[in-house]
Amino acid sequence: xxxxxxxxxxxxxxxxxxxxxxxxxxxxxxxxxxxxxxxxxxxxxxxxxxxxxxxxxxxxxxxxxxxxxxxxxxxxxxxxxxxxxxxxxxxxxxxxxxxxxxxxxxxxxxxxxxxxxxxxxxxxxxxxxxxxxxxxxxxxxxxxxxxxxxxxxxxxxxxxxxxxxxxxxxxxxxxxxxxxxxxxxxxxxxxxxxxxxxxxxxxxxxxxxxxxxxxxxxxxxxxxxxxxxxxxxxxxxxxxxxxxxxxxxxxxxxxxxxxxxxxxxxxxxxxxxxxxxxxxxxxxxxxxxxxxxxxxxxxxxxxxxxxxxxxxxxxxxxxx
Numbered sequence: 001x002x003x004x005x006x007x008x009x010x011x012x013x014x015x016x017x018x019x020x021x022x023x024x025x026x027x028x029x030x031x032x033x034x035x036x037x038x039x040x041x042x043x044x045x046x047x048x049x050x051x052x053x054x055x056x057x058x059x060x061x062x063x064x065x066x067x068x069x070x071x072x073x074x075x076x077x078x079x080x081x082x083x084x085x086x087x088x089x090x091x092x093x094x095x096x097x098x099x100x101x102x103x104x105x106x107x108x109x110x111x112x113x114x115x116x117x118x119x120x121x122x123x124x125x126x127x128x129x130x131x132x133x134x135x136x137x138x139x140x141x142x143x144x145x146x147x148x149x150x151x152x153x154x155x156x157x158x159x160x161x162x163x164x165x166x167x168x169x170x171x172x173x174x175x176x177x178x179x180x181x182x183x184x185x186x187x188x189x190x191x192x193x194x195x196x197x198x199x200x201x202x203x204x205x206x207x208x209x210x211x212x213x214x215x216x217x218x219x220x221x222x223x224x225x226x227x228x229x230x231x232x233x234x235x236x237x238x239x240x241x242x243x244x245x246x247x248x249x250x251x252x253x254x255x256x257x258x259x260x261x262x263x264x265x266x267x268x269x270x271x272x273x274x275x276x277x278x279x280x281x282x283x284x285x286x287x288x289x290x291x292x293x294x295x296x297x298x299x300x301x302x303x304x305x306x307x308x309x310x311x312x313x314x315x316x317x318x319x320x
């Protein structure tokens with residue numbers, strides 16, 4: 001989804017609404033098909049909206065479902081065929097849109113084989129066999145590999161908060177795709193995305209080694225972002241990377257776009273921020289278990305507007 005513009009996604013959502021209004025006039029269908037034919041991005045945006053809509057189809061009325069199905073079936077009468085519309089789905093697969101953004105399908109697949117996992121809006125606390133305690137954030141998957149010589153956690157997606165138990169004979173390791181972290185008797189959090197891994201250390205220290213072999217020790221009260229090829233500069237640890245365990249999202253001059261991305265982990269469906277307001281700084285505390293309330297608080301405090309096309313399609317943009 002990140003490869004699609006906010007404008008294309010909103011246009012696709014607009015057409016989805018229009019095609020839900022029965023009966024759909026032939027002229028309106030022709031206009032939709034013309035828009036669809038304008039670019040591969042429009043086809044990919046439409047396919048994304050359609051996939052999200054189909055996931056939440058049980059929440060729609062029978063008349064709504066019939067209207068959209070009728071519009072799609074009759075689209076073959078114009079210059080864009082149903083087969084060409086489906087080509088957008090292939091574009092999604094080629095560009096990685098079937099991942100987290102495409103209604104969270106990749107974490108669902110990963111959960112089938114992960115030792116520990118969470119879904120949208122779900123957190124999980126677990127005590128490991130050595131007595132260590134871990135908390136998984138929403139949309140996270142984790143594998144556990146303990147043996148006689150080491151304790152290894154493989155974070156495949158999302159975020160984990162860890163309070164390690166003492167075991168001098170076995171190192172405590174956490175792997176992400178960007179590198180390995182070795183706990184030195186500590187409490188810390190690890191958050192992974194496609195680009196990098198974010199480490200926050202609250203007690204003790206953690207040694208980081210990225211895929212290029214670069215190493216750095218991160219002390220209590222510090223955080224570090226690193227990728228496969230680069231270690232960042234240690235800065236002050238963020239309380240927000242612990243606060244989600246209490247159901248809170250803390251923002252201290254956090255860009256609105258990043259806050260919305262975090263909220264989207266707790267809200268089923270599509271939640272997106274217009275780049276025009278994505279850099280607005282946000283201060284405050286927001287409830288993760290009630291994303292509607294969080295959005296209302298944001299709308300009251302900032303020059304933004306929250307548009308709910310459907311309960312499962314919400315966009316945040318500038319106030320007009």
